[in-house]
Amino acid sequence: MYWNSSIERLPQKDLEEIQERKLKALVFYAYEYSPFYRRKFKEIGLNPWDFNGLRDLHKLPFTCKQDLRDNYPFGMFAVPLSQIVRFHASSGTTGKPTVVGYTKNDIDVWVECLCRALTSCGVTNNDIVQISYGYGLFTGGLGFHYAVERLGATVIPASAGNTRRQIELMKDLHATVICCTPSYMLYMSEVAKEMGVDIKRDTKLRMGIFGAEPWSEETRKRIEDKTGITAYDVYGTSELGGPLFTECVERHGIHIWADHYLIEIIDPKTGEPVGEGEKGELVVTTLSKEALPLIRWRTGDITYMETDKCACGRTHPRIMRILGRADDMIIVRGVNVFPSQIEHVLMQIPELGEHYVIILDRKPDGLDEMTIQVELSDKAKIDRTTDILELEKRVEELLKEYLNVRAKVEIVNPGTLQRFEGKAKRIIDRRKI
Ligand SMILES: [Zn+2]
Incomplete structure (x- = not known):
């Protein structure tokens, strides 16, 4: 099952052409509309007219969390506030909060990416999806919400917390899919047990989409054993646009939609690209974002990449389970x-x-x-x-x-x-x- 079959199965060389074209456009766009990037380009002597696309990618400067903090709240926006339709913000537990903004088109791309992902792991319009990620400034809740609605499935906007009520909702409203952190799912299964509810027997839950914290294969097995559901991994950060990518049914890596996001894996210490299949820090360039374009965004997440075609038929590259955050x-x-x-x-x-x-x-x-x-x-x-x-x-x-x-x-x-x-x-x- 595909959400957007032609693009999800596009030959890799065609995907690369899209990336080539969009990357060149991004460099011009950032130079023209983002005072932050214009300044950065000038500092390193980069002239957008001399930029040769993908083979010059390494010449572009990195962007990191500190840049967003230093330019809090709107200093990195490339559109006037009148074009922003939504803000999200990080909690600021590790420093000053960071604010991200989205245009209408940014939200559309976000929803499109997550619809592709949800379809790739088997969510359909017949599903009833309980969203137990927090709603609010955190991108988890609303991110899933709009994609699940677009998919035509039913949303239970449970948000996080009030665990006993979560179990009742899951049972009474026949939830078939749940989205939350893996540790919260484990906690919910404990609370369910205390309430005398057996998730396997008493609910219709069949799958879960878990993320927002690094977790291991063994935790996946534990969740599946305790609840009888199939557990999928999801990836995304508020800066890139919330939850965006999940594993497909093959469960061998998370597809990154290459027509909207360009990924690299670098050595976090030297900033140099690592060899094929080697572990390093995930660096992402946004190819479609209007409000807050990010060039070579350092996610801080350690993973590795596979680029061969997946058994599911999708041609987009995959990142493997996040091992941890560079700063963790x-x-x-x-x-x-x-x-x-x-x-x-x-x-x-x-x-x-x-x-x-x-x-x-x-x-x-x-x-x-x-x-x-x-x-x-x-x-x-x-x-x-x-x-x-x-x-x-x-x-x-x-x-x-x-x-x-x-x-x-x-x-x-x-x-x-x-x-x-x-x-x-x-x-x-x-x-x-
Ligand atoms: Zn796949």
Whole structure:
């Protein structure tokens, strides 16, 4: 099933031609209408008339989150405010908030991208889609909302929070698809159990589209085992235009719609492109955005790319599961590790539950110490202290073996750790205090 068959299956060389044409136009557009990019181009001596498209891509400057902060609120907009039909904003937890704006056409492109994605993972107009991402300035809720409506499916605009009510809605309104963070889905399945609701038996839920935080393959398996649904990964950021891309039914990477977005993978330290199939930071250039065009936007997300044609028939490139954010990378005693890699190890151990937190401390001698608190699975038949200690030791050895990370593992009772209705906070870094 395709939403826009001709473009989704367009031969790659034709896609490249579109990218070539749109990239050249973007450089002129940015120079003409965005004082920010005009200044940046002048600084590096880039003349739009000399720009040769894709083969000159590396000559274009990067754009990063700090640029948006420095130009808060409207300094990077390329259209007058009268053409903006909607704002979204980031929460500003890591600094000043950032504001993004969309023209009517930007919203149309956003909806088109997500409609293609939802169709590629099997959502149809017969589905009833419960959107349990937050509605509001965060792009998750409204982003899904408009695409699901355009698709002709039914929306349950549940938003995040009030978990018991979510379960009732899911059951009573016959939701078949749910969209939320993977950690919230796991929490919902716990609450459902407390309410005596078996998601497999008592609801019509058949699939979930999960994102807004990095998650692992093992978490996917856990969600599927607990709820009986099929779990898909979704990608997008507010700067690029909210949720935009999902896995197709093949579930081998997330298709990035190349007629609207141009992607590169770079070495986050040097800024140079990495080799074919190598891991690095995802960099995205928007080819269709009017209000806030972004050239070589550094997403901070670590992934790798596959460009061969997918078994689903789509020709657009795929990014693989996001390993983590470049700035979430934990460096402990010189070893680099992402929380998702730790999760990968934890979730392979059936005695452990899904909820964990990573605590970083600096000891008086200046050495860093990592403690991982993880809940015991409610199915685990362990109550003797000695068995717990043994399990902790086993997990510590596995972490050492797989990730070369030395961590102290503390197993806590099920239901002890904090639950999140939006993005889970997995790292507590006490080293900065
Ligand atoms: Zn595919």
